[in-house]
Amino acid sequence: MSVPAWRPSWLDALLALAVAGAGVVEAYGRAGAGPGQVHRPGLVAAGALAAGVLLLLRRRSPVGTLAALTVLSALFRVAVMDDDYPLAAWQFYSNLILVHTVGSEPAGPRGRAAGVVTVLAAYALLQTLPGQDVAESLIGAMFMGVAYGSGILLHRQTLRTVRMAQRAAVAAGEERTRIARELHDVISHNVSLMTLQTGGVRMLLSADPARDKERDLLRGVERAGRDTVEELRMLLGVLRNGQAPAGLDRLDELAGPLRAAGLDVRVATTGTPLPLPPALGLSAYRIVQEALTNALKHAGAATVDVTVGYTGAAVTVEISDDGRSTEAPTEATGEAPAGHGLAGMRERAALHGGTLHAGARPGGGYTVAATFPLAGD
Incomplete structure (x- = not known):
């Protein structure tokens, strides 16, 4: 059986479009030669578009995508080393989104450790930007911590929701089984009683050789009654555990x-x-x-x-x-x-x-x- 191709969700596309759009607007909206302005808007816009592409892949490999974004940010930092430009908008937004994604994805101990290392690497890179002081470092740590922690909480809430849905399905199955058992008890009792009474009537006719036809008809009713009870038992067994009955x-x-x-x-x-x-x-x-x-x-x-x-x-x-x-x-x-x-x-x-x-x-x-x-x- 072929594995369906992975596709980004509409949310991934919207986030990518928002980050890329914000980066392009910032690049050309603040372009200029003065202090604090974007000296090379084309380079900033290209970085924003690249970050948008990475956001499209965030669910496929969260840790890998965050690592790629960190490498992209490092290259961008080297390219604008001479510019007096502290932090591009696309760097800030895309880092927060990907850190949240890393925290929300299910992973084993190794995957979780890799995620923490990648988050710390992304945070460390941000500390190399111009104008970073203690206050900026603390603010960045708080934003990154909230993003990662909210991702973990989202993952736990998702697991809790799945467990509740599974319990609801189990409860519904148990209720169906209970109803099936009650119906089985009522119907099989009455059918068995009718079958026994039919057999009694057939035995009363056994002394009369002229009643062969009636005896054959009653014998068929008995057989149908026994088959009905057997089918009821089989259906109840399937509803109980979905397995063939023991023998x-x-x-x-x-x-x-x-x-x-x-x-x-x-x-x-x-x-x-x-x-x-x-x-x-x-x-x-x-x-x-x-x-x-x-x-x-x-x-x-x-x-x-x-x-x-x-x-x-x-x-x-x-x-x-x-x-x-x-x-x-x-x-x-x-x-x-x-x-x-x-x-x-x-x-x-x-x-x-x-x-x-x-x-x-x-x-x-x-x-x-x-x-x-x-x-x-």
């Missing part, structure tokens, strides 16, 4: 931080892995995630075995730990001490026509097993 192929990534925390997580797969619908894979992933979190935080487990089994008709996930089963989620309450328990896992399994079983293991430990059908109704 059973990412269990090793899930286990990594838990292993670092001291939990020995062993992931195994039986059967031939099959491509899963994204929503189903996400639900299975969340069940494993919840079970692993409970094993680490509430059961005090040291080892957890996660087994994913594929058959032609279903996929199963089983999470077994060796922790204290009395502190794990119980069938009676359906909740873990942290407030996230079996109820949510069962909802995820039931959403895809699956089942979930959980309970203490003989000899200690706890097992959570979920089964998701892959074919049929």
